Amino acid sequence: MGGARGWSPFNIVSVVVGFAFLYIPIVLLVVFSFNASRLVTVWTGFSTQWYAALLANQQLLDAAFVTLRIGLISASLATVLGTLAAMALTRYARFRGRLLFSGMIYAPLVMPEVITGLSLLLLFVAVGLDRGFWTVTLAHVTFTMCFVTVVVQSRLVSLDRSLEEAAQDLGCPPWKSFLVVTLPLIWPAVAAGWMLAFTLSLDDLVIASFTSGPSSTTLPMRIYSQVRLGVTPEINAISTILIGIVTFGVVVSAVLTKRGAVRRARDERLAAEG
């Protein structure tokens, strides 16, 4: 089936249907964000007025700013914690309770968001923490760090253990060998983990709904509450911007990965030439 000539009608149909299924809703949303009409389903002409209107919508802008701050802080914290957990799981393979620990790290991956949100809400109420910006941030750290762990761990597993040993053998204390040898080698995975955590935080609605307070309405929450009153092209516009940010992130991480592969291929060629 290999090669461009191997495209059978069946392949073409399945690719077209598959991509259409995935992308038609998104394409429609983007297209209608540039609609001149207020009606979301009737195309009357091209306009960027809804983007301009967005800038005047203080509520949406506030929500976007809150979301961005939560995303940046929670993704950074989750990346630190998730990377450390991944190190513990891959490098100290023989500690007592390892299986329990790894099971507990992965549990949030499959835990229904409603339950995570509810349990966090109960915790915050129990300890008397006022719900607001920091409770949402903490909640996001909790549910995104396991994703970081999974991404970083898969890289660590393929990293030669003796690299760290060699660093230590040459006189480098363990914490420093992590910083100067391990981290520079796994940073694409760490960055990808951060990106994933940031994206998850950005589009979380359920957990934020449980853990946010009056001053900390996130963008998905704002969009959801506005949509209940009717979809406006403004929402399409902000969603298009969100899609743009996410697409950018995905493309950047793909380019980083690809570059690494290209460099490896070039190195191999050089090595073969001596």
Added chain:
Amino acid sequence: MSALGEARPQPAPTGRSLGSIRRSFAPWADPAEVPLIEFARVSKRFGSFAAVSELDLAIYRREFHALLGPSGCGKSTLLRMLAGFEEPTSGEVRLDGQTLNGIPPHKRPVNMMFQSYALFPHMSVEKNVEFGLKQDGMARSERADRVAEMLKLVKLEPFRSRKPAQLSGGQQQRVALARSLAKRPKVLLLDEPLGALDKKLREETQFELMDLQQSLGLTFLIVTHDQEEAMTMADRISVMREGRIAQVGTPETVYEAPASRYVAEFVGGVNILSGTVAERRGDRVRLTVPGGIIEADVPVGSRLQTGSPAVFAVRPEKLRIARHAPADPGVNAFRGEVWDIAYLGDMTLFNARLPGGEILKAATVNAARASAEPLGYEEEVWLTFAPDAGVVLPE
């Protein structure tokens, strides 16, 4: 190598060939000599698996010592306990009289060359070699000098700014060597250092490592499963089995006077003939084995007695293979027929089948380009050997 003279920590005596130094080098035979490395009743358990069991070993300054054994015999664990990556479950590891127990790897004055080389892929050749010096806080100019010296030593100066992935396997191996030597460790540990090289390069590198060890005056401890490699390079070999040392000795001792059947079979090719001691007279025994009688020399202190079971181990090259019956065909002579012939170029191996079905291996050196009457398949031959050609070992 002579350009390195100034930088040697302990320059080798000049005006003598390496061979003569090697021959006279035997600190283990001198009771006044203090070992550099000591393993004292060292055990290491992983769960229920005993990787090393109550092992004692002394290695001396400037010795090239090889730990030889099959995989899982504990040789790598022993090396890693010296490097500090594993802590002994019990017993003590000493270096220069100081205990190493509890000292983390980065504070031990030994360096290791890893089997995978473990070169830092994100650093240039230069930075890799410099890494250990930087950790010691050595001054920049001194560091640059040492790196230049090391790169010259391994002939990699033109590649100094390349990344490890841009080097061939042999070049990577040299970078790893330069990096592990840069700090002038008291002991260099080598974990299967030549395993990834092809045969020809491996043989060249073996001699280079020997020259390096001699000219730098360092102590090398190498782990290998390749007996030829160990025999070529090492002053002494520790043959290991299931976490214990089966025998320590020079390559000649281990090969010519193996302490047990295991050592005899692990190091080199060997014929094993099982039998019982029929008679013992001083340092000579008569063994009855299937197909004949063997007269062999045993050490004076040997505990073999009449009636005790024993095996006779003899190397294939010690057997003479001939068409004609010897003068006294009763002793140390076996009649058989040629069963298999392996022509290896420098020598030819014959498998001769005795009437009872046992196979005896004999090797002949092909000193001439062609033999007038080469032995052929199924030809009747006589295999003979001298009483001191092999060793008698307890069963």
